[in-house]
Amino acid sequence: MRGQYGKERPVAVPSFVDKVTLHVAGGSGGDGVASVHREKFKPLGGPDGGNGGNGGDVILQVGADVTTLIDYHHEPHRRGTNGAPGAGSNRSGSNGEDLVLRVPDGTVVKDASGEVLADLIGPGTELVIAAGGRGGLGNAALASSKRKAPGFALKGEPGDELTITLELKVVADVGLIGFPSAGKSSLIAALSRARPKIADYPFTTLVPNLGVVTAGSTTFTVADVPGLIEGASEGRGLGHDFLRHVERCAALVHVIDCATVDPGRDPLSDLDVIEAELKAYAEATGSDLLDRPRLVALNKTDVPDAKEIAGFVRDELEARGLDVYDVSAASHAGLRELSFAMAEIVASRRAETPVAEVTRIVLRPKAEAGVGREFTIDQVNGQWIVRGEKPKRWVRQTDFANDEAVGFLADRLNRLGVEDELLKRGARAGDDVVIGDEDNAVVFDFDPQIPAGAEVLGRRGEDLRIDQSDRRTNVQRREELAARRAHEAEIREARESGRPESSAATPDWTFPEDDPALDGDDSDEDRR
Numbered sequence: 001m002r003g004q005y006g007k008e009r010p011v012a013v014p015s016f017v018d019k020v021t022l023h024v025a026g027g028s029g030g031d032g033v034a035s036v037h038r039e040k041f042k043p044l045g046g047p048d049g050g051n052g053g054n055g056g057d058v059i060l061q062v063g064a065d066v067t068t069l070i071d072y073h074h075e076p077h078r079r080g081t082n083g084a085p086g087a088g089s090n091r092s093g094s095n096g097e098d099l100v101l102r103v104p105d106g107t108v109v110k111d112a113s114g115e116v117l118a119d120l121i122g123p124g125t126e127l128v129i130a131a132g133g134r135g136g137l138g139n140a141a142l143a144s145s146k147r148k149a150p151g152f153a154l155k156g157e158p159g160d161e162l163t164i165t166l167e168l169k170v171v172a173d174v175g176l177i178g179f180p181s182a183g184k185s186s187l188i189a190a191l192s193r194a195r196p197k198i199a200d201y202p203f204t205t206l207v208p209n210l211g212v213v214t215a216g217s218t219t220f221t222v223a224d225v226p227g228l229i230e231g232a233s234e235g236r237g238l239g240h241d242f243l244r245h246v247e248r249c250a251a252l253v254h255v256i257d258c259a260t261v262d263p264g265r266d267p268l269s270d271l272d273v274i275e276a277e278l279k280a281y282a283e284a285t286g287s288d289l290l291d292r293p294r295l296v297a298l299n300k301t302d303v304p305d306a307k308e309i310a311g312f313v314r315d316e317l318e319a320r321g322l323d324v325y326d327v328s329a330a331s332h333a334g335l336r337e338l339s340f341a342m343a344e345i346v347a348s349r350r351a352e353t354p355v356a357e358v359t360r361i362v363l364r365p366k367a368e369a370g371v372g373r374e375f376t377i378d379q380v381n382g383q384w385i386v387r388g389e390k391p392k393r394w395v396r397q398t399d400f401a402n403d404e405a406v407g408f409l410a411d412r413l414n415r416l417g418v419e420d421e422l423l424k425r426g427a428r429a430g431d432d433v434v435i436g437d438e439d440n441a442v443v444f445d446f447d448p449q450i451p452a453g454a455e456v457l458g459r460r461g462e463d464l465r466i467d468q469s470d471r472r473t474n475v476q477r478r479e480e481l482a483a484r485r486a487h488e489a490e491i492r493e494a495r496e497s498g499r500p501e502s503s504a505a506t507p508d509w510t511f512p513e514d515d516p517a518l519d520g521d522d523s524d525e526d527r528r
């Protein structure tokens, strides 16, 4: 819509949004880089590729001054900033910035299936809803004594990505409940500075209004929710949706219209209808709403007939154990007593409940492979499916265009015991081994004979993976070295004396000079 001067005219928008669907994604981690230090007269320096920065998280944070979710209604896609890639000369990429999404107190976070992930209460409370991806290691960080100049780097990982719904449950101390047009909005307007819409037709209030009331030394909040009618708990009228707003309240006030001219309605039956709705709601949702103390405000007593009706029902209500107040939102009669009664309940409830501490909630991915295990292997349709956080992550970090990087992945998987387990389970060479997310899986040919890493390939005839399991001590190494020297001397002697060397040519042991099992650094790169 364009106004007179071509400017955007403000479009009417709902001012209170209490339920939104949001798509959140952590920033991607930056790629590590493979680079070799270059200097004059030193053409082949060491690896100096820096690490990629971590992607930024998406964080939900309760803000004391935030009252609606409307911003997310307008912009439902949010993501953290990506980490920057590493660079040569050991320069790390910068980390992506976290994206902090401020939400109102009382925001319930659910996943796409409707499962509650968190209930965010108390200003400052935070939830890391989508973690950023880790940056990949550069080749400098991947170098080790067995892999002096890696020609590859790890890729940054994508951040978590998920669809959530945010639902606002008003966190108020006192909830006003009652039939449409009972005068709930009028009452909150008379008690506080809230200025809700008031009209003589039902369902004037469509979303809750909050007001702040001070009585004596207690300051508390009062929520005016949309009118309830019979069947509300089954979705009639405005339905379930707003009953959840009174769930958090310490006390409920029945606002009863004593001036109604509707046939078939009177204060007692109105109260019964509302109570039945609360009960049905509590049963359907498992809420403990029925435990809340109740007050009764017999409203509109400025109307003579209404004052009389209020007098008739008072005894009956008190006999039910209820605290009853004659009030008039119009003349403000009885409001002082009512507000002090509310304050008293609120104060005693506050004294019982300790102040909620500011919490930071971090959702960790559930251990996919089960407790205490790094991975699981299942056989499905003739394929071997390897599941586990680490294998999945390592696959994401691998640059499959680089053979050395693929070898490094195979090395890591073997160190974790994947190959051993596959052999144990009866996998044969040529079988498909699937690792990774369903839609992002990588299929390998199982080939247990081929040495894993590119550098491992450099030493022909040795299967280093066998040696890895039996770590040798330095004493053993020295002994083996001495044995090898002796053996070489034997061969030399044999050559010099013209004897055939065949008998001495194949020692029955191997001596990798650079045994990967002796590198203490492997665990560190595996943890990334």
Ligand SMILES: Nc1nc2c(ncn2[C@@H]2O[C@H](COP(=O)(O)OP(=O)(O)OP(=O)(O)O)[C@@H](O)[C@H]2O)c(=O)[nH]1
Pocket (backbone or CB within 6 Å): 178, 179, 180, 181, 182, 183, 184, 185, 186, 187, 197, 198, 199, 200, 201, 202, 203, 204, 205, 206, 225, 226, 227, 228, 299, 300, 301, 302, 303, 327, 328, 329, 330, 331
């Ligand atoms: N005479 C009189 N009229 C009142 C009083 N309180 C509210 N009303 C009138 O009752 C009508 C309904 O008032 P609201 O405050 O909008 O009622 P509500 O309970 O918020 O209604 P919904 O939002 O539709 O559920 C309006 O016309 C008010 O002016 C009162 O104390 N005395």
Ligand SMILES: [Mg+2]
Pocket (backbone or CB within 6 Å): 184, 185, 186, 197, 198, 204, 205, 224, 225, 226, 227
């Ligand atoms: Mg209202």
